[in-house]
Amino acid sequence: MTVPDDLATHGQRSTDAPLLEVRDLRTYFKTDDGIVKAVDGVSFEVSPGQTIGVVGESGSGKSVTMMSILDLNPKPGRIALRGGAVPGEQMEAFLQGTKKHTSVSTGEALFRGENLLQASKRRLRALRGSEVSMIFQDPMTSLNPVLTIGDQLVEAVTLHRDVTAKRARQLAIEGLKEVGIPRAESRIDDYPHQFSGGMRQRVMIAMALINDPALLIADEPTTALDVTTQAQILGLIRELQREHGTAVILITHDLGVVAETADEIVVMYAARVAEQAPVFSLFEQPLHPYTWGLLGSLPRIDVELERLTQIVGQPPSLLRPPAGCRFRPRCAFAFDRCRRETPVALPASFDGEHLSACFLDEERKLEESRRVVAELGLEAEEAA
Amino acid sequence: MSDVLLEVEDVTKHFPITKGIVFKHEVASVRALDGVSLSVRRGETLGIVGESGCGKSTLARVIMRLLEPTSGRIVFDGADLTRLSERELRPFRRELQMIFQDPYASLNSRKRVGAIVSEPLEVHSMGTEAERKRRVQDLLDVVGLNPEHYNRFPHEFSGGQRQRIGVARALAVNPKLIVADEPVSALDVSVQAQILNLLRDLQTEFGLTYVFIAHDLSVVRHISDRVAVMYLGKVAELAESRDLYAGPKHPYTGALLSAVPVANPRVGRRRSAFVLGGDVPNPINPPSGCRFHPRCPRAQPSCSESDPPLVELRAGHQAACFFPLEKWPLTDSEMRRVESPDEGMVDMEAVL
Numbered sequence: 162m163t164v165p166d167d168l169a170t171h172g173q174r175s176t177d178a179p180l181l182e183v184r185d186l187r188t189y190f191k192t193d194d195g196i197v198k199a200v201d202g203v204s205f206e207v208s209p210g211q212t213i214g215v216v217g218e219s220g221s222g223k224s225v226t227m228m229s230i231l232d233l234n235p236k237p238g239r240i241a242l243r244g245g246a247v248p249g250e251q252m253e254a255f256l257q258g259t260k261k262h263t264s265v266s267t268g269e270a271l272f273r274g275e276n277l278l279q280a281s282k283r284r285l286r287a288l289r290g291s292e293v294s295m296i297f298q299d300p301m302t303s304l305n306p307v308l309t310i311g312d313q314l315v316e317a318v319t320l321h322r323d324v325t326a327k328r329a330r331q332l333a334i335e336g337l338k339e340v341g342i343p344r345a346e347s348r349i350d351d352y353p354h355q356f357s358g359g360m361r362q363r364v365m366i367a368m369a370l371i372n373d374p375a376l377l378i379a380d381e382p383t384t385a386l387d388v389t390t391q392a393q394i395l396g397l398i399r400e401l402q403r404e405h406g407t408a409v410i411l412i413t414h415d416l417g418v419v420a421e422t423a424d425e426i427v428v429m430y431a432a433r434v435a436e437q438a439p440v441f442s443l444f445e446q447p448l449h450p451y452t453w454g455l456l457g458s459l460p461r462i463d464v465e466l467e468r469l470t471q472i473v474g475q476p477p478s479l480l481r482p483p484a485g486c487r488f489r490p491r492c493a494f495a496f497d498r499c500r501r502e503t504p505v506a507l508p509a510s511f512d513g514e515h516l517s518a519c520f521l522d523e524e525r526k527l528e529e530s531r532r533v534v535a536e537l538g539l540e541a542e543e544a545a
Numbered sequence: 546m547s548d549v550l551l552e553v554e555d556v557t558k559h560f561p562i563t564k565g566i567v568f569k570h571e572v573a574s575v576r577a578l579d580g581v582s583l584s585v586r587r588g589e590t591l592g593i594v595g596e597s598g599c600g601k602s603t604l605a606r607v608i609m610r611l612l613e614p615t616s617g618r619i620v621f622d623g624a625d626l627t628r629l630s631e632r633e634l635r636p637f638r639r640e641l642q643m644i645f646q647d648p649y650a651s652l653n654s655r656k657r658v659g660a661i662v663s664e665p666l667e668v669h670s671m672g673t674e675a676e677r678k679r680r681v682q683d684l685l686d687v688v689g690l691n692p693e694h695y696n697r698f699p700h701e702f703s704g705g706q707r708q709r710i711g712v713a714r715a716l717a718v719n720p721k722l723i724v725a726d727e728p729v730s731a732l733d734v735s736v737q738a739q740i741l742n743l744l745r746d747l748q749t750e751f752g753l754t755y756v757f758i759a760h761d762l763s764v765v766r767h768i769s770d771r772v773a774v775m776y777l778g779k780v781a782e783l784a785e786s787r788d789l790y791a792g793p794k795h796p797y798t799g800a801l802l803s804a805v806p807v808a809n810p811r812v813g814r815r816r817s818a819f820v821l822g823g824d825v826p827n828p829i830n831p832p833s834g835c836r837f838h839p840r841c842p843r844a845q846p847s848c849s850e851s852d853p854p855l856v857e858l859r860a861g862h863q864a865a866c867f868f869p870l871e872k873w874p875l876t877d878s879e880m881r882r883v884e885s886p887d888e889g890m891v892d893m894e895a896v897l
Contacts, residue, residue, distance in 0.1 A: 218733035357824045387596035388762065389821045392804035414733065417763075417806030421813040440810050458738030460767035462805045463812050465787070468745075469738040469767070475703045476733070539809055 178274075179206040180375055180408050181230075186268035186278075187248060188222075188229040191256040195480045199225040200266075201249070201432040204506070209375065212402065212409040214423030214440070216416060216455075218476055222432040223412045227378050229266040230277055231295060232285050272376070291321040294369035298381035300361035304353040310337075310364050311349035317368050336367040340397060359390035363397065370401060377402075380412045395422055416459055420444060428452050431477050431487035434506045438515040445534060445541045448509060448517040448526045450492045453533045464538045486520070494521055494529070547623070550722060550754050551585040551608065556617030558603050562829065575828050577603040578614070579778040582855070585722070590748065590755040592769030592786065594762055594801070598825050599775040601758045605726045608756065609643055610634065622721070639669050642715035646727035648707035652699040658685070658710055659695040665717045684713040687750075689743060705736035712743065716751070724756045729764060741768055762805050766790050771861075774798045777828055777836040780855055784862040792873045794864035797837050799873065819875065835867070843868050 188200040200222040207213050215223045228234050248267045255265055270277040272293065277285065289295075297303045305313060314333035318324060324332070330349070337345035340363040353361055362382060369377055379398065383391040399422060402409055411422055419426050419440070426443045428436040428451065436449035447453055457470030474491045477483055483490050486499040498520050506516040510523060519526065534540055559574040577600045585591045593601045606612040608619055610626055619626045621637060629637070642665070645651035652661055662681045666672060672680060682692035688709040699707055708728060715723050725744070729737040745768065747753060759765050765772055766786055773783040774795065782795040793799045800819045807813035821840045826832055832839050838848040848867060855865040 218735060359824055387760065387825070389596065389800060389804045390824065391806075393821075395806070415806065416734075417808040417813065420808050420810045421806045444808075444810050455734060456808070458735050459808055460738075460741065460761075460763040461808060462763040462766060462790070462802070463807050463809055466767065469742055471738040471742055472735040475705065475736070539811075541811065 179271075180209045180211075180273065181207040181410075182269070182271040183226070183230065184269040184271070185248075186226060186229060186266065186270060187252060188225050188234060188264055188266040189249075189252045189256055190235075190264045191259065191262055192480075193262075196253055196256050197479045198249075198432055198482065199264075199479055200229060201479075201482075202505070203268075203429070203432075203434055205427050205434065205437060207376065207408050207410060209408055210402075210406045211425065212411060212423045214419030214426045215410060215412045215429060216414065216419055216426060217429035218414060220431075220476055220479065221429040222479075223429050224380050226429075227295070227380060227410065227412060230270040230272075231289055231293065231378070232266075232277070232280075232282075234264040234266065235262065287321070290317055290369075290374075291372040292374050293376045293378065294372070294374045295378040295380065296362070296365045296369045296382050298384050300358060300365050300385070301353065303365060304361060306353055309350050309352055310356070314349070314364075314368055314371060317371050321372050332371060333367075336371045337364070339370075339401070340364070340367045341393075342367070358386055359393060362386060362390075362394050366394070366397065366401070370405065370407070373405060374407060376408045376410070378410045378412070381414070382411070383418065384413070384415075391418075398422070416455065417462075428455070431482055432479055433487060434516070434518060435488065436515075436517045436519075437506055438512075438517075441541070442512060442515050444539050446515070446527070446530050447533065448515060448530060449488075449519050450494050450521070450529075451488045453529065454491075456537055456539070457533060461537075466537070486518075494525075496520075548586055549584045550587045550622060551756075552618075552620040553581055553583050553604070553608065554618040554620065556581045556604075556607055556619065557615045558600075558607055558612060559615045573829050576778050576831060577828060578607065579831075581617075581775075581778070581780055583773055583780060583783060585754060585756060587721075588748075588752055588754055589770040590757050590768055592765035592772040593756065593758045593775060594760065594765045594772060595775035596760065596801075596825055598777070598828060600778040600828075601760075601775050602726055604775070605643070605724045605756065605758050608724055609641055635669075639665075639718045640721045642718065642720040642723050644708075644711050644715050644723060644725040644728045647731055648704050648711060649699075649731075651711055652707055654699050657696050657698055658690075658702075661699070661710060662713045662717055665714060669718055671718065680717065681713075684716055687716070687747070688713045689739075703736075704732055705739055708732065708736075708740050709743065712740075712747070716747065719751075720753070722754045722756065724758070726758045727760065728757075730759060730761065737764070744768065762801060774801065777825060777831055779836060779865065780863075781837065781866070782862075782864040783855070784864075788859075788862050792870075794858055794862065794869040795837075795866045796841050796843050796868075796870060798864075799870055799875070800840075800842075803874075835865070843870075 184204050186200055186203045190197040190199055203226055217223045252265050252267060266278060268278060311333055314336060315329045318329040318332050334345050334349055337349060342348055342360060342363055356364060383394050386394060411419065413419060423440050425439050427434055430451045435451045447456060454472035458472060460469065472491050477487055485501055486504050489495045489499045504518040504520050506518040509515045556578055557580055558578040559576050561571040562573045562575065563569045564572045581604060595601050607614045614627060626637060659681050662684055663677045666677045666680060682695060685692045690706060690709050729740050732740060748755060757768050769786045772786050772789045774781045776797050782793065782798045793802055800821045803819040834849040834851055835853050838844040845868060853865045853867045855863050857863050858869055
């Protein structure tokens with residue numbers, strides 16, 4: 162292995178300091194079947210006010226990445242590493258030494274320069290729900306069914322702010338109004354089951370934004386919703402983000418959702434970043450074979466495709482991921498080197514903001530990219 | 546032989562809501578299907594789309610006669626299935642097969658793949674044991690699985706492979722019609738594409754007819770020849786797939802189409818949505834007149850008074866609307882955002 166895979170070098174992409182900087186994040190889980198490397202060397206950054214879309218199929222590690230940042234994985238969640246040794250090996254050794262089903266994470270998640278992976282539990286509790294909040298896929302299971310939504314919203318306020326109960330309730334009502342809940346003054350005393358799915362997700366958004374966080378992590382926020390409700394919720398997230406300048410990490414499996422919402426897209430495959438680029442470059446000049454496959458296998462609402470191009474096979478098991486490039490067994494372009502070495506996401510020579518983890522030479526990538534883009538009708542318009 | 550394989554005529558399905566234990570009485574009913582008529586032609590794929598609660602899965606189950614319709618007729622290949630006894634229905638059960646949504650729940654985890662796929666053959670007493678085994682291995686090969694996996698259990702397969710097993714089971718008895726209820730919605734995109742391509746190939750190879758039910762409008766566009774859009778137990782619009790996506794007539798179809806995120810940032814970021822307010826109303830107590838009128842940006846007072854019938858606006862293009870869309874796409878000002886006063890929460894107390 163000539164390229165050390167903990168060296169995910171990034172071109173600096175923006176002049177303002179990033180709000181969140183994730184460097185070489187790894188999270189391993191111990192299970193009955195062995196050690197699952199759910200996140201294995203992921204790096205990306207989020208600038209203030211920016212929307213990052215993280216896409217990938219199930220098991221690609223997109224949710225676990227966010228859970229690790231906020232320390233929401235099973236305990237202990239983290240271990241002290243000795244300097245010098247390879248982090249992955251140290252983590253494996255630790256997990257092999259314990260009997261419990263547990264997880265460990267290493268790497269850095271710098272939020273305003275502070276490494277969240279080393280923050281104390283108390284510090285994290287103070288951060289979560291105030292400066293960083295998260296909304297989840299299923300609004301029914303993330304709300305407590307035996308408390309009114311008012312109780313839950315007020316709790317979110319009083320945990321982090323020194324305000325009177327009356328003021329907290331007032332803030333809760335304002336929050337509900339902001340997310341478009343009609344008759345907020347009376348609905349605040351209703352229980353979660355009295356709301357529809359879309360309305361519950363609105364309540365979750367109100368709760369996530371009630372302390373005006375700098376970063377909102379939304380994990381598949383619209384997956385459980387119908388398409389017309391999804392349009393409402395995505396519109397709402399965009400609108401509130403504009404007003405408050407909140408940075409958003411949007412995790413989704415839906416390329417359509419990120420195409421419309423994100424400024425920058427991170428494509429994850431088998432616990433690693435396959436490609437990362439600003440939204441237009443990603444769709445108009447994708448540079449990774451997995452992204453080509455993903456775009457080609459997607460039925461489209463705007464274009465009639467004769468036949469979907471399918472990626473052969475299944476995503477690999479993270480218990481025993483393939484050696485070298487993880488996508489190699491399914492990749493039509495794989496060659497010798499892909500088996501021997503693990504590619505890291507590196508910037509393209511012509512575009513420092515476009516990173517791809519693939520050994521194909523650039524000419525070849527561009528040629529193939531042009532073919533895929535033309536076939537799928539994704540070209541940038543000439544006139545524009 | 547007629548061109549139409551399946552005819553659904555004015556089918557309703559009401560689920561009673563009862564109160565009391567000893568003196569059980571019906572207090573209301575959920576009108577899951579309320580006068581659905583459509584036909585499926587031989588060799589075509591009819592897509593059925595709609596949001597949750599629109600009755601699309603109930604329709605699938607009524608077609609299969611897994612549920613008895615409250616009224617109406619289901620005519621399959623000239624025979625009215627709703628009038629047949631369980632015994633008389635037997636031979637037809639071979640002709641109609643179903644593929645289910647959840648590849649984890651729809652396969653018996655205690656049975657081996659071979660037994661799962663050959664069960665329909667046994668039920669219909671087809672072939673000797675040796676013939677059945679050969680047939681099953683052929684089927685596994687047809688759906689892209691290794692015939693040697695005959696003796697494995699479902700848990701040894703991934704979601705996509707299990708869905709292939711489900712397809713093989715449906716194909717076992719050489720059906721004419723396959724009803725697929727959200728067959729790919731539990732799968733990842735790359736696996737979904739494999740199954741969609743497989744279903745298409747099988748259709749060409751065996752001359753199958755599909756009723757393909759899904760909530761994903763892009764998937765339905767891709768697979769269907771004709772598409773029916775359902776809203777609250779009724780068909781709102783039915784047309785050739787190409788016509789429906791290029792020029793929807795019913796405002797609800799327009800709203801659905803404009804709400805789908807487009808996987809092309811140049812198109813997606815410029816489109817204006819015809820965003821609907823509120824949620825789908827409660828099917829226990831649907832709105833009067835046109836069921837879509839409380840959410841419809843084009844509604845007129847008359848829409849709340851009478852229910853628009855499904856009429857043919859152009860050859861092969863039916864819609865149930867008094868004021869159908871004349872053109873598509875609409876301009877930004879026509880695509881205004883509509884806020885609905887009611888949020889459509891299900892208030893059971895008020896109903897009972």
